[in-house]
Amino acid sequence: MYRWLLCWRYLRTRYIALASVVSVTLGVATLIIVNSVMDGFTTEMQDRMHGILSDIIIESYSANGLPNHESFQERIRQSVGEDLLGVTTVVHVPAMVTINHRGEPITKQLNLIGIDKETYSQVSDFSKYLLHPENREKLTFLLKEGGYAPDRQNFPAAGWEYRRRVAAMKKRNFELQQQFEIERRRNEELRKQISGVGTSPSETNHTIAPPSSGSVVATDGTLVKEPEHGFQFPDFPMGGTGQHVPPVEFSNNNSVQPAEALAGPAFDLIPSRDEDFAEQFDAAKDQHEGIILGISVGSQRGRNLHGEVEDYFYVQPGDDVMLTFPTAGEHPKALNAHFTVVDFYESGMSDYDSTFAFVPIESLQRYRGMIDPASGLSSVTSIQLKLHAGADLNLVRDMLRAQFPMELGVEVNSWRDLQGVLLAAVQMETTILNILLFLIIAVAGFGILATFFMIVVEKTKDIGILKSLGASSVGVASVFLGYGVLLGAFGAGVGAVAGLAFVANINMIADCLEAVTGQEVFDPTVYYFDRIPTIVHPMMVVWVIIGAMLIAVLASVLPSIRAARMHPVEALRYE
Amino acid sequence: MSSSAQSLGPRVQPRRRLSQPEMSADALRTAIEEPSATHLRVANPVILEAQDLYKSYKRGKNTVPVLKGCNFSATSGQITAILGQSGSGKSTLLHLLGTLDAPDQGEIYYDGQRIDNLPRRKRDSFRNSQLGMIFQFYHLLPELSALQNVLMPLMIQNGPLSFLRSRTELKRQATELLTRVGLDHRLHHKPRELSGGEMQRAAIARALVASPQLLLADEPTGNLDRQTGKQILDVLYELNREDGLTIVMVTHDEQIAAQSDHVIRLADGHIEF
Secondary structure: OHHHHHHHHHHHHOHHHHHHOHHHHHHHHHHHHHHHHHHHHHHHHHHHHHHHOOOEEEEEOOOOOEOOHHHHHHHHHHHHHHHEEEEEEEEEEEEEEEEEEOOEEEEEEEEEEEEOOOOHHHHOOHHHHEOOHHHHHOOOOOOOOOOOOOOOOOOOOOOHHHHHHHHHHHHHHHHHHHHHHHHHHHHHHHHHHHHOOOOOOOHHHHOOOOOOOOOEEOOOOOEEEOOOOOOOOOOOOOOOOOOOOOOOOOOOOOOOOOHHHHOOOOOOOOOOOOHHHHHHOOOOOOOOEEEEEEHHHHEEEEEOOOOOEEEEEOOOEOEEEEEEEEOOOOOOOEEEEEEEEEEEEOOOOHHHHOOEEEEEHHHHHHHHOOEOOOOOOEOEOEEEEEEOOOOOHHHHHHHHHHHOOHHHOEEEEEHHHHOHHHHHHHHHHHHHHHHHHHHHHHHHHHHHHHHHHHHHHHOHHHHHHHHHOOOOHHHHHHHHHHHHHHHHHHHHHHHHHHHHHHHHOHHHHHHHHHHHHOOOOOOHHHHOOOOOOOOOOHHHHHHHHHHHHHHHHHHHHHHHHHHHHOOHHHHHHOO | OHHHHHHHHHHHHHHHHHOOHHHHHHHHHHHHHOHHHHHHHOOOOEEEEEEEEEEEEEEOOEEEEEEEEEEEEEEOOOEEEEEEOOOOOHHHHHHHHOOOOOOOEEEEEEOOEEOOOOOHHHHHHHHHHOEEEEOOOOOOOOOOOHHHHHHHHHHHHOOHHHHHHOHHHHHHHHHHHHHHOOOHHHOOOOHHHOOHHHHHHHHHHHHHOOOOOEEEEEOOOOOOOHHHHHHHHHHHHHHHHHHOOEEEEEEOOHHHHHOOOEEEEEEOOEEEO
C-alpha cells in the first residue's frame, strides 16, 4: 500500500520529473501521428491502385498479343473456379497523343488501353473514376450532350453542345475568311482593271489561289490554317481544336495503311483526306471513335492568381485528338488515328491520370491489325481477373503461374506485384520513421534514468526510514519502479491523447499552419488528395504506448535497484 | 489508551511461555540486583540480549572498530539507557539491536530467539511488528501527513487489499495513538508544519502503531530544548508505566540516564560498569 501512496506522492510533489517524460509524450504523439498518416496514405494508395488494376493480370510479352485468348480464358475459368468474379481482355500499347490547343500541337506520351466496355468495369473500379455520371453507370464511348463532372466546380462546358458551338464557329470562321478572300480578290481585280491589266473575273467565284499572306488553302478550297492572318475571332473558345479533321479511313480487312499517307516523318496538322468522307463527316453532328483520357493528359493542375488549386483544360470532352501508335505485325509502323474525347478518367493517382487513355478494344484491334482476316479471331495483350474478396491472391497467382509458365510468352502477376516497389518503399519509410522515433523515446529514457537517480539520491533518507520501519528492499525498489511506470503511463497517455487529437484534426491544423506561415503544408497538386488521409489502428496505439512505457520502466530499473541496495544505517545518516 | 493496553496484553503472555529456562534465571538475577523494581516486575525476563558484539566500519582503506566485544541486555517492561560520549558506538549498538545492521561478530537475541542472522525478510518483518524506533532527527516522511506517517508501518505490514479493507480500523488505531501523544490537532499536517516536539511525538506514535514490545530510541531529545525534551520523555515514561513498554534509549545526558531503570555506559566500544 505504501508503495502506491509514495509513488503517488512523489508524482504529485515532483513536477520536475514530468519534464523528463515530455520527450516520451512527444515521441508517442509523433509516432501515432506518423503511423496514422502513413497508414492512411498506404491504404488510400493501395485502394486506388487496386481499384485501377484488377486482382490478377496475365500479360503477354508480345506486342501482337495472345491470339488464342479464348482458350486461355477457358483454362483460367476451370482452374480458378468459383473464386473468379470477372474476366476481361485488354489491349495496351504505348502511344502518343496530339492535342491541338489554340492552333499549337501538344504531344504527350500515353499508355493506350483498349478495353471491353461491358466487362472492364467488372474487374476494376474503372467506371467509378469517370467524370460523367452516366458513364459511371454504364460506359459508352459516345459523346454526351453535356452534364460532365457535376461534382467539379469550374469544369468547362463539354459535350455535344460544346462541340456544335466549336464546329459552328469554325464554319463561320471559314466562311468569313472565304468571303474575305473573295473581297480581296475582287479588289485586286478592280485594281488591275483600273490599271488596265486584268484577268477574267469569273475565276474569283470558284478558284481561290493561295493568298500571298500565307494562308494555307487545300485543293478543294477548304481553308485549314491561317497562322499569320490578321483576321481572328475574339470569342474563339479555349481548348477547342483549331481545325476540323476527319478520321482516317480504314479498309475492312486490315487497318495497316500506307504509312506515308498517315504519318509522314514530319507530321503536319493537315492530314490527307478523303473527299467523300469530308462530305459525310460533320463535326457538329458526328464524332470519331471515342476515347477516355486520363485527366492529367488533357489538363494541367496549378494555382490561379489567388493561390487556389485549379485545373486548366486544354482539351475537353467534345474535342478531337489524334493518336499515334504502333501497328501489330513483324514490322510495326506508326499509325495515326483521330478520336473524340468523350470523358475523362480521374483516379487520383497522378501516375495513371497522366498516362492512361482508354479506347474500345475492338477499334484498337482493328487499327492495329490484331484481327485475323481469315478466322476473324482477335488477339489481346492481357487478360485481367477479378477474384472474390476473400480469395488468396498469391495462391491463385502461383497456381496460374504453374499453368501458364513464362515459356508461353505470358507473365502472371497480382496487382501487388506490379506496385510492389512503391508499396515496399512506403513500408520501408514507415519502418525507418518508427525506428527513429523510438530512438527519440529511448533518449527520453536516459533523461528519466538521470532524473530518477537524482530523486533516489534525494530520497536516501526516506529509503532509510522505510527500511527501518520494516519495508523490504523489493518494496523500496517497487516504489521507484512504480514511480517510473506511473510517469511512463502519464507521459505515454498524454502523448497518445495529444497524438490522437492531432490526427483527428490534422486537416484543420494543416489549414491553420498554412494560414499562419503562408506555406502549403499539404500540397494537393503534388499528392492528388484534397485532405490528408489518416487511419488509426488501435493496436498500433497500444503498441506505441506499451513500447514507451517499457522504456520508462527500463530506465527506472537501475535507480530502483540502487534504492533497494541502499544500506539503512547509511541512508539514515545521510544528510 | 486502554485498547492499546489490551492489544499489548495477550502478546505478552505467549512470550512468557516461550521464554527459555536460562532466561528466567536471568530475570531472577535482574530481580535480585534491583530490589527497587521488584515489587511489580519480579519475574520480568530479559527481552533483548546481545553477547560479545563486534562491529567495525570501513572508512576508505581504514577499518574503524566501533564495538569491541559488547554485552547488553534489556529487561522486559523497563527502561534501559545506553549512555556514552559521541563516537562511543552507542548508536551503532542500537542499530545492531534493531537489526538495521549486522554485527561482525557476536549474537543478538530477542525473546530468546537469535535475530542477527535471520534472513532479510524475517528481519524486515521483525522491525516492522516487534520493534519501534525513534530517532534524534525524527525521520518522518516529508511528503506524508502525520497520520499517514503513523500509518506507514501498518501499510508496510498489510498488502494494499487488506489495508484498504481494514482501513477504518487502522486509521482509528493511529488516530488514537496520536491523540495519546497529544497530537490530535495535527493529524493532517505535514512534518514541515510541525514543531520539533510535535514531530517527535508523531515519530513515537509511528513507532508504536504496530503494537511492538520494544522501543529503541536514539537520542530522542537530542534535538529538542530541555522543556520539550522533558515532555517527550514524560510521554515515554507514561507508555512504559501504563503499557509495560520496554524502552532502550541512547543518550548522552546523565540526567535522563539517571531516571532510567538501568544504565549501561559505553566507552570506546566497551561496556563500563
